Amino acid sequence: MISFVVPVYNTEPYLSNCIESIIKQNIFSYEIILVNDGSTDNSLDICNEYARKYINIYVLNQENRGPSAARNAGLMEANGEYVFFIDSDDYYIKDSLIKFECTLNKNKEVDLIFGKIMMFYDNNKEERRKIKYNNTVMINSMTGEEALNYLIKTDQVMISNYSAIIRKELLIQNNILFKENIRFAEDVDFMLRVYCASKNVLFIDEFFLMYRKNREGQLTQTVNLKKLNMAIELYDKLLKEVDSWSIKENSKEYIKRYIANLYFSSLGSLNKKDLEYYQKYDLLKEYRYLIKYTGGYKFIFNKFIYNVFGFHSCLTSMQIIKKLYFHMNIYRSEILQLLKSPKP
Template identity: 30%
Template sequence: MIGNPKVSVIIPVYNTELYLPKCLDSVINQTLNEIEIIAINDGSTDNSLKILNEYKNKDFRITILEQTNGGAGKARNFGIQNAKGDYLYFLDSDDYLEPNFLHDMYNKIVEENSDICICKYNEVRKDNNAINQKDTSLLVNLLPTKHFNYKNITNNLFQFCSISVWTKLYKRDFVLENKVYFQEQKTVNDVYFNYATLILAKSITYLDQAMVNYRIDVKNSLTSQRGKTLNDIISAYTQIRTLLEKNNLLNDLQESMYRKMISSIKYEMSYKKANKRTLYKQMAGFIPKKYVKKYYKEKTLLQQIFSIKNEDKHKVLTILGIRIKFTPKNHIKNYRTYSDLSNIIKDYVQKNPFNEIDLIVGIPRSGMIPAYMMAAFLNKKVCSLQEFKNGLYSSNGVRSIPTKGQIKNILIVDDSILSGHAINEVKNVLSSEEYSRFNFKYLTVFATEKSKNKVDYYMQICQAPRLFQWNYLNHKIATASCYDMDGVLCVDPTSEENDDGEKYRKFCLTAKPLFIPSYCIKAIVTSRLEKFRKETEQWLKDNNVKYEKLYMLDVKTAEERRKLGLHAKYKAEIYKKLKQCKLFVESEPRQAKEIFKLTGKPCVCVATDEYYSNELEK
């Protein structure tokens, strides 16, 4: 490598032999080549060091440093001291990157001349490698511009992004000039570094993409400490508070800081090992009373005796300390995103290349998505069922369009199978004499245990009830769902239209339709005011929206609604009462999350396609 590398990738390694190869592969195969990889072996006792040496022999960009076990904070500091890159990136050794991560992050931070660039991340489950994009890891809706600093976001500096350093790229000169290092403590050793850099940065930019894959259920060493880390939390925030005082920023940022700290401590208190009384005393001794009173609410006597909450795939009823687990009937067990679909197909076709297949045919509508994904991965010809029946086959690349004589073996693809009705209809059509010269095979991406034998191939068992990102807005689940109005059925009003007067009244009558399901919606639940009911009902009629009932908020003004903070609370109250409803389709991310928290029932956000539920079987 000529000259300094563009990015130094710093990877603390401790006993991650199962995941380290994938981590290293994802780094050495980055599309940005001008990097150095500094792996710090933190006293591993498994085969991690052996794996590092094997990769070092394959790639000259890898440097291995060694230290006695001192934790990730100490290892990262060791990496900073030895880094030569213009920018620093910190990766955990059990996580892995998307191929363009460093290329895109580097170009963005250089283009905006920023000190930090931030992105979102995906959560990856250990059992089946299912991937969910974590949109709350970067709340773009809170950000004012493409580049900003603490002055633009004082109310939410500690809330707008995750504390993880592996979603951020840092300018090395910025880190060194400000002498920001990781705390060398057992847990939460990255909290100070994360917030100190956000506070001190003159310019922060971001990419609204998830490009880091974070394994959520293999952080065993850290998880085992949950409920016992308060001293480290207080140590981190003590150092942050000292930094704020030194820079005369405490008044501007303390409420955001204490709100985040209280949230972290409440999380600690949720663990069985936690001594809640001690935790509360320590918190109250560090945080001003007004913030404790505002953001921390103790359980009532009734809540201590009786509670019901979501836990993993179940609800847990606790009565006098006795825990009873149960799974609610008819709740959606599985939700799959486009990202899930792409990764499942990619993994499957790598193992099953379908060399004998001449043409892939998608069953409209949902089957077209996996059909075209498979064709792209396999470089196969693809068309819809109707195009196949009409003899219209697409070409791929520079190859000529084939004739019917060149097509023999055909793979019919759909996204899922349950009853098998759709597949059977296609089989009946293609069983005629007209198609006798073709060999047909049938594939679905998702099947159930009962339906898997109705096709020749399936990629994954996905039990019902289930929901997919690509079809939930026009799905029969609408008949058992609550739908928001603005941002779901129609576009959101502009700030000018949203005047709580005649302009908004006109908007209610003329709003552009957005997502109109063909099914009858069980309930439309909107925070629109009751005084606009006539206009709202007229719009629903004009746009052929079928629904059973329309719920609207009965307060006099929008200002009163804002002061009372009724948007999500009102929707949650109605949703909770409607026992037959098992999904809420909401337009706004924060409201979607709050509706889920207040009801314990599933909620999906149209803006992000994020599905909130603790009952998934992924």
């Protein structure tokens, strides 16, 4: 059986679509656990209505404690051998999960199966791959630790709880839970541990999930000072903890590189129009030691700028590059829309 754990918080306009996308999948044995995390809209009513209609849909109701606590609560109640986590404003692509179920039936020992995710935006019809995977066939003969190293090395790793189906026993035996005091970037700690504990992993080279961006109130939409501080402190703590993990030395170096790259990427998000700009600047500057662990072709130029000219110049170059990338994407979207428009 597959258990779908769905943390729910004020997603009334999207919740039914999420649930229906599971119900309409062509899979044999599953349950849906809806964890209402103190919603103040009609989300709980929607959850209860589905639970009344379907015997394999269950509702857990709790005070608002954050998505990590909601996922942990759902995991503890899950009856399935395998668990999918999905946010309640996202949805599965039609008939995309049958491949996962068939793969599980053929590979009884697999711990983790991940696939491809498509992003879409509330304000337009544009869809975009979250990660462009290449040369992934070899992953199917790797352990989770080896796969993680390869994905980090080739700059195609995605550490997201919704990107994979996970054996529940793996999580319980290794005491892998979401840290409930973290409400931003909580996936990083969780999924790194999942990969390192997995003995057998598989990759399905197909899109299966539609991931919504730019929803009002979305946890990942706006990085305020509190969330940024939470994320940076997590990166700092993880980078120091990884040396004590029971993994190979080269794996530790790859994980440090990934964590440092997350920090480095956040430099480009600063905006002088932000009222919290100077506090964020000081926070990021305080942890600039992380830059020495960064790696990969995406960061070669800006790491050079940092080593030669210092932190401020590095941050400025990151912001310029991000603006260029943003405008290029706008032009790309406009061109695609023109190409799709019917000819007069």
